[in-house]
Amino acid sequence: MALDISIGQYFEGSSVIHKADPRVKLISVILYITVIFLAKNMFSFALLILSAIALIIISRIPIKIITKGMKPLILILVFTAILNIFWLQGDTLVFEFGIIHIYLEGIMTAIFMIIRITILLIGTSVILTYTTTPIALTDGLEQLLEPLKKTKLPVHEFSMMMTIALRFIPTLIEETDKIMNAQKARGADIGSGGIMQRAKALIPILIPLFISAFRRADELSTAMECRCYRGGEGRTRMSKLKLRAGDVVFAGTFIVLGALIIIINIYAPGFNLAY
Amino acid sequence: MSAIIKTEHLCYSYHTEENKKVQAVNDVSIEIEEGQFVAILGHNGSGKSTFAKLLNMILTPESGKIFIDGKELTSPDITEDDIYDIRRQIGMVFQNPDNQIVATIVEEDVAFGPENLGIPSDEIRKRVDNALETVGMKKYARHAPHKLSGGQKQRVAIAGIIAMMPRCIIFDESTAMLDPLGRREVMDTIERLNRKDGKTVLHITHYMGEATRADRVIVMRHGSVYMDGTPKEIFTRVDELWEAGLEVPQTTEFMHGLNELGLSLPLDIFETEPCAEKSAEAILKWISDHK
Numbered sequence A: 001m002a003l004d005i006s007i008g009q010y011f012e013g014s015s016v017i018h019k020a021d022p023r024v025k026l027i028s029v030i031l032y033i034t035v036i037f038l039a040k041n042m043f044s045f046a047l048l049i050l051s052a053i054a055l056i057i058i059s060r061i062p063i064k065i066i067t068k069g070m071k072p073l074i075l076i077l078v079f080t081a082i083l084n085i086f087w088l089q090g091d092t093l094v095f096e097f098g099i100i101h102i103y104l105e106g107i108m109t110a111i112f113m114i115i116r117i118t119i120l121l122i123g124t125s126v127i128l129t130y131t132t133t134p135i136a137l138t139d140g141l142e143q144l145l146e147p148l149k150k151t152k153l154p155v156h157e158f159s160m161m162m163t164i165a166l167r168f169i170p171t172l173i174e175e176t177d178k179i180m181n182a183q184k185a186r187g188a189d190i191g192s193g194g195i196m197q198r199a200k201a202l203i204p205i206l207i208p209l210f211i212s213a214f215r216r217a218d219e220l221s222t223a224m225e226c227r228c229y230r231g232g233e234g235r236t237r238m239s240k241l242k243l244r245a246g247d248v249v250f251a252g253t254f255i256v257l258g259a260l261i262i263i264i265n266i267y268a269p270g271f272n273l274a275y
Numbered sequence B: 001m002s003a004i005i006k007t008e009h010l011c012y013s014y015h016t017e018e019n020k021k022v023q024a025v026n027d028v029s030i031e032i033e034e035g036q037f038v039a040i041l042g043h044n045g046s047g048k049s050t051f052a053k054l055l056n057m058i059l060t061p062e063s064g065k066i067f068i069d070g071k072e073l074t075s076p077d078i079t080e081d082d083i084y085d086i087r088r089q090i091g092m093v094f095q096n097p098d099n100q101i102v103a104t105i106v107e108e109d110v111a112f113g114p115e116n117l118g119i120p121s122d123e124i125r126k127r128v129d130n131a132l133e134t135v136g137m138k139k140y141a142r143h144a145p146h147k148l149s150g151g152q153k154q155r156v157a158i159a160g161i162i163a164m165m166p167r168c169i170i171f172d173e174s175t176a177m178l179d180p181l182g183r184r185e186v187m188d189t190i191e192r193l194n195r196k197d198g199k200t201v202l203h204i205t206h207y208m209g210e211a212t213r214a215d216r217v218i219v220m221r222h223g224s225v226y227m228d229g230t231p232k233e234i235f236t237r238v239d240e241l242w243e244a245g246l247e248v249p250q251t252t253e254f255m256h257g258l259n260e261l262g263l264s265l266p267l268d269i270f271e272t273e274p275c276a277e278k279s280a281e282a283i284l285k286w287i288s289d290h291k
């Protein structure tokens, strides 16, 4: 299997966004999501669309990859649009047929909803999933949540588990592949038959896989003990994440964007169209 | 030279589910000098791995004493911190490199040990770079481990131990899963660590060729020390080795066979070419003698 799950959707690159500190990116995404839901009128939506386009350009991620990532969302978008158009009531009736009443407000809300969801997806994928390796993300999350360690929340353990899972996914995929080939060579029929038959065919693959995974876990824990592992306490890190000026500017941009949108909402209320 | 590892009447047994006792290590008393390269041989189940795990307190002995650098591990007033210090000093590399690598990036994995020891960041950086340099994996520092070859993975695992700056490294069949090329890479690394950096090495192996490169060979059988000496002393005792279910180096086996036919060759030549020369010489002499 050429599949490389370990790096997820990460798209190799060296843009400003790729290089930004993962902690800053996590915070920026939260800021951006807030900003997206603050936007209420035409001007602020125009600003949001511009910001999303800017993000894509800065990240240098091919538009093809982004549109491909959007595909699974189309159904949700269509459903949201229909729901808003047919159910929302307003003052300006546009169309009437039997029990169906369509109002201008409904149509506008549907449009803004679609824009919001699309920008939300572009924002999170461009700032996080496409430009951050899972390991950087885990690291960022651990260091961001460090204050929570005092509350006895298992922050370190959680991130260690994530790291080990990411480390072993490719190994286990490789192993599944080997076992499957071995069973096929013995005449096992894997890819055909009804659901029950296929489920049954999985048993001779899953059992050896589980046995081997447990053995691996056992050996790994011994190896970790030999390397003096004893939980997060007293542990240091080689690559302490360091904030650079660029990171502050990066997060600052989202704060400015939020401020602008609030100002537009206040000073141009006549154009408020979404709710 | 002083003994870095010393055991006295060391015993350990496993208790299986059916309440059966398996005596895995039985009355082992040995001394290993600092800087020695010791090969440990023995049939499957002879207790080699168990013995190794006792030395860094992964397993706790049932009876007997262990001294590391004169300090008694088995004394009742040993603290948890002492145990971690012992694990730092006595590093251990296992058979399957896949099951020892923790992180998704080579250098992050090498840093794992020093990070656990609470060493400051810039010092870890230096150690990681040095360790990767030592095993010749500097180029791969930012690579994902699962894309490396077996020998390369195993060298990364070794670097992870070196970065803790141990005085002794135990290799538990660390070459067993590798192809011939990977095995050579790892063996060369092990030998360099011993000869150049002065690390004490305990190398558990099934390959006799590897054992001939050691300063000392210990053969275990049924949990006890069966033979102990230099490679030349041990491998010339062919019948005893066979008795313990072990092989002998190919060169020795060849010359031993010729001796049974009536020649008298030395058994302690482990390199192929000198062995071939000596044998050819002896055969020619035998032919001219029997004309």
Ligand SMILES: Nc1ncnc2c1ncn2[C@@H]1O[C@H](COP(=O)(O)OP(=O)(O)OP(=O)(O)O)[C@@H](O)[C@H]1O
Pocket: B014, B015, B016, B022, B023, B024, B042, B043, B044, B045, B046, B047, B048, B049, B050, B051
């Ligand atoms: N976890 C365990 N539980 C029960 N018995 C065990 C366990 N590990 C090992 N043994 C038994 O202890 C004995 C010594 O095992 P050990 O693994 O030390 O041998 P070894 O010399 O390392 O063998 P190998 O060459 O196969 O690695 C064997 O009889 C083995 O079956």
Ligand SMILES: [Mg+2]
Pocket: B048, B049, B050, B172, B173
């Ligand atoms: Mg073993």
